[in-house]
Amino acid sequence: xxxxxxxxxxxxxxxxxxxxxxxxxxxxxxxxxxxxxxxxxxxxxxxxxxxxxxxxxxxxxxxxxxxxxxxxxxxxxxxxxxxxxxxxxxxxxxxxxxxxxxxxxxxxxxxxxxxxxxxxxxxxxxxxxxxxxxxxxxxxxxxxxxxxxxxxxxxxxxxxxxxxxxxxxxxxxxxxxxxxxxxxxxxxxxxxxxxxxxxxxxxxxxxxxxxxxxxxxxxxxxxxxx
Amino acid sequence: xxxxxxxxxxxxxxxxxxxxxxxxxxxxxxxxxxxxxxxxxxxxxxxxxxxxxxxxxxxxxxxxxxxxxxxxxxxxxxxxxxxxxxxxxxxxxxxxxxxxxxxxxxxxxxxxxxxxxxxxxxxxxxxxxxxxxxxxxxxxxxxxxxxxxxxxxxxxxxxxxxxxxxxxxxxxxxxxxxxxxxxxxxxxxxxxxxxxxxxxxxxxxxxxxxxxxxxxxxxxxxxxxxxxxxxxxxxxxxxxxxxxxxxxxxxxxxxxxxxxxxxxxxxxxxxxxxxxxxxxxxxxxxxxxxxxxxxxxxxxxxxxxxxxxxxxxxxxxxxxxxxxxxxxxxxxxxxxxxxxxxxxxxxxxxxxxxxxxxxxxxxxxxxxxxxxxxxxxxxxxxxxxxxxxxxxxxxxxxxxxxxxxxxxxxxxxxxxxxxxxxxxxxxx
Numbered sequence: 001x002x003x004x005x006x007x008x009x010x011x012x013x014x015x016x017x018x019x020x021x022x023x024x025x026x027x028x029x030x031x032x033x034x035x036x037x038x039x040x041x042x043x044x045x046x047x048x049x050x051x052x053x054x055x056x057x058x059x060x061x062x063x064x065x066x067x068x069x070x071x072x073x074x075x076x077x078x079x080x081x082x083x084x085x086x087x088x089x090x091x092x093x094x095x096x097x098x099x100x101x102x103x104x105x106x107x108x109x110x111x112x113x114x115x116x117x118x119x120x121x122x123x124x125x126x127x128x129x130x131x132x133x134x135x136x137x138x139x140x141x142x143x144x145x146x147x148x149x150x151x152x153x154x155x156x157x158x159x160x161x162x163x164x165x166x167x168x169x170x171x172x173x174x175x176x177x178x179x180x181x182x183x184x185x186x187x188x189x190x191x192x193x194x195x196x197x198x199x200x201x202x203x204x205x206x207x208x209x210x211x212x213x214x215x216x217x218x219x220x221x222x223x224x225x226x
Numbered sequence: 227x228x229x230x231x232x233x234x235x236x237x238x239x240x241x242x243x244x245x246x247x248x249x250x251x252x253x254x255x256x257x258x259x260x261x262x263x264x265x266x267x268x269x270x271x272x273x274x275x276x277x278x279x280x281x282x283x284x285x286x287x288x289x290x291x292x293x294x295x296x297x298x299x300x301x302x303x304x305x306x307x308x309x310x311x312x313x314x315x316x317x318x319x320x321x322x323x324x325x326x327x328x329x330x331x332x333x334x335x336x337x338x339x340x341x342x343x344x345x346x347x348x349x350x351x352x353x354x355x356x357x358x359x360x361x362x363x364x365x366x367x368x369x370x371x372x373x374x375x376x377x378x379x380x381x382x383x384x385x386x387x388x389x390x391x392x393x394x395x396x397x398x399x400x401x402x403x404x405x406x407x408x409x410x411x412x413x414x415x416x417x418x419x420x421x422x423x424x425x426x427x428x429x430x431x432x433x434x435x436x437x438x439x440x441x442x443x444x445x446x447x448x449x450x451x452x453x454x455x456x457x458x459x460x461x462x463x464x465x466x467x468x469x470x471x472x473x474x475x476x477x478x479x480x481x482x483x484x485x486x487x488x489x490x491x492x493x494x495x496x497x498x499x500x501x502x503x504x505x506x507x508x509x510x511x512x513x514x515x516x517x518x519x520x521x522x523x524x525x526x527x528x529x530x531x532x533x534x535x536x537x538x539x540x541x542x543x544x545x546x547x548x549x550x551x552x553x554x555x556x557x558x559x560x561x562x563x564x565x566x567x568x569x570x571x572x573x574x575x576x577x578x579x580x581x582x583x584x585x586x587x588x589x590x591x592x593x594x595x596x597x598x599x600x601x602x603x604x605x606x607x608x609x610x611x612x613x614x615x616x617x618x619x620x621x622x623x624x625x626x627x628x629x630x631x632x633x634x635x636x637x638x639x640x641x642x643x644x645x646x647x648x649x650x651x652x653x654x
Contacts (some may be wrong), residue, residue: 034304038297046292057401060292061425064300071304084463103420145288152287167284188251196241202280 016096019083027074038067041084045091048164051152062098065169074209081178088171088179092161100159159194166191239263244274295432306424347434354415356437356445361408363433364400365468366448366455374449374491378467379380379460381495387502388470390509391575397473403429410456447463474501489493503580510574522594529558537629538635542599549588549595563587569589 019040025033042063049066050059069090077086152160158180165171165179173191177184239247239260247260264270278319334642359366369375378384402633403426409418422430437445455461475480475483478501486497529539531550535557539543548558563584567575581587617625628636 001231031301035297035301038300042292042300043295046296055398057398059290060296063292064295064303064425064428067300068304068307071307112600127553144283145286148283148287152284153327161507163284188246188249192242192245192249195245195277198284199241199277199280201256214440 013118015079017079017082017084018080023070023074023077023078023083023086025076026071029074034071037070037083037122038188041087042067044084044169045087047168048088050090051097051149051160051164052157053098060100062091062094065094069094084169084171085178086173088165088169088175089181092180095157095161151198154201155194155197159190159197162187162190163194163198239270241273241277244277248274248277251264262316276467293432295435298435299428299432303424303428306427353434354412356449357415357419358408359445359448360430360437361403362452362455362465362468363437363448365465365472366452367436368472368487369451369468370447370487372451372454374463374494375455375468377470377491377495378462379468379500379534381502383502383506384467384470384474384498387505388473390505391473391477397477399469401429403433408456421571471498474498477501478586500579500582502587504586504590507574507577507581508593510577511590511594514574514594514597515571518570518574519598522566522591525566525569526595529562532557532562537631540593547597549592552585553588560584563591566591621626 019037022033022037025036026219044065045066046059048061050056053059053062066087070087073090090207152163155163162176165176171179173184173187176182176187180187182190241465243252243256244260252260260270337362353360369378388397388399392399404418404422406418406421409415417429418428439450440448448486455464458464475486478486486494489497510518526541526545529535530538535544535548545558548556551557553563554561567578567587570578578587578590581590617628620628628639631639
């Protein structure tokens with residue numbers, strides 16, 4: 001498919017997208033439409049960004065930063081794709097800046113480095129469970145959820161972002177490519193590597209209930225795609 | 227991941243190729259090759275299954291819920307930005323409630339002239355007056371009286387427990403608004419508000435919203451506490467106690483938090499002391515003194531040698547298995563637990579005695595034993611390793627039978643054996 005085809009496809013998607021219509025109202029300084037967009041997307045943005053940074057409050061700050069940028073950019077907005085594609089493009093940039101700031105200033109903890117929380121969690125649960133204070137089924141479910149969270153946070157930033165957009169936000173390869181500034185082929189490759197990494201991280205847990213940290217080291221840098 | 231890139235059984239189909247196959251992204255020739263191989267290769271089928279299962283596990287990711295104030299504080303943030311950058315913005319198309327939010331945000335941000343026009347002098351005075359309660363709202367909302375605040379400062383190890391919970395990530399302290407503390411003189415408060423950055427302004431705005439949702443009586447109560455706090459020479463100490471208390475409550479979950487708040491002050495102090503004791507004992511597991519570590523090891527050894535205690539080569543697991551039993555039926559009795567406590571140094575012993583039940587005491591001892599077993603320099607118990615070597619030379623069925631016998635018989639048997647493999651069934 002040529003770039004022209006993609007552009008036409010994007011314009012058609014925008015025509016049908018009710019959120020694009022809301023954004024066009026925001027462009028005309030309609031605050032109600034802006035509030036509606038915040039209500040619609042804040043939870044989704046939070047979910048994606050929560051796994052990029054270490055803490056809940058930093059994730060919320062990033063969500064606010066995304067909407068602030070939407071507001072500032074409203075006059076330049078052009079409906080060339082679905083609104084969510086444009087929004088997640090901004091989110092991707094905001095998340096990248098945040099991670100870069102972290103690396104530069106070391107002020108924030110990167111979520112991926114915070115593996116100790118999972119260990120502490122399971123140890124505490126073990127103690128609590130041994131007192132009979134917690135039903136075993138609930139413990140299993142919670143622990144599995146924590147394992148999945150830890151595995152996702154162990155991926156590198158690009159794999160994590162692509163995965164969140166694909167698996168949880170339901171964006172197509174093309175939409176993720178636009179949001180992340182990559183080619184469709186690169187997105188596919190990124191997602192495949194993410195999926196293989198997840199298998200490595202979660203497989204021991206499927207087998208013997210081991211935590212992901214006990215799996216072989218994940219090749220976090222193996223996604224240098226163009 | 228390098229180990230996974232190539233299949234152990236079929237070098238042509240690495241995991242990434244299999245993912246492409248699952249996604250329907252392979253050219254027909256490669257797809258057919260995999261389909262054909264799949265019919266006969268169980269390992270390949272299993273690898274595909276695992277890729278799919280781990281992918282499906284992602285749906286178990288916990289839901290994330292942003293704060294309920296996020297919309298309001300985002301609008302406040304945008305409003306502040308708007309005011310700074312776009313003086314020509316058209317106000318009139320905004321609905322009234324949104325306009326009100328923006329006006330409040332502007333008030334909070336203290337942006338000079340526009341705010342002054344937007345609000346009456348009386349409203350501004352009210353805000354300045356209530357500001358001490360609003361700024362510390364996230365901390366003070368848990369404090370129902372001045373007496374309770376003073377009682378909090380008397381609770382031992384409150385700060386240590388809160389600090390520990392923050393380092394583990396289980397509890398978090400309310401965010402402090404502003405780099406400088408709020409001036410005690412009302413005349414300086416307006417200037418202080420003007421010095422806040424956009425994030426702090428948005429947080430203050432969210433506090434205003436929540437504070438004004440309280441009943442007038444509760445607002446006044448909080449205002450009185452905050453005002454008194456501001457003038458108190460022990461302000462920092464009192465505020466730190468309230469902050470640590472907020473951290474502890476944060477770890478207890480909403481229901482438990484409400485239950486604690488309903489208790490009488492005396493019951494509440496006891497409950498808080500239990501939470502502190504539990505957490506500091508967990509912390510102590512990682513930093514145990516050599517004397518307490520030895521006391522624990524001696525106790526494990528004594529428990530292992532108790533009459534009727536079954537034999538096990540892993541004494542730690544043996545003791546844990548007994549500790550998780552009901553004290554009424556466990557071979558480790560209440561007296562045994564007391565005996566351990568008398569051998570510990572005063573600090574952990576005192577914390578243990580604050581725990582509400584023997585179940586919790588046992589849980590902490592389990593935690594300590596688990597920590598011991600995870601430490602790199604795992605201490606060896608006498609003779610265990612020698613016996614273990616002999617034991618491992620036995621056939622599996624002998625090992626199973628031996629583990630049912632009392633320790634003394636097992637030791638005697640192993641020592642007689644002297645490396646000669648025999649059939650235990652025949653001997654017995």
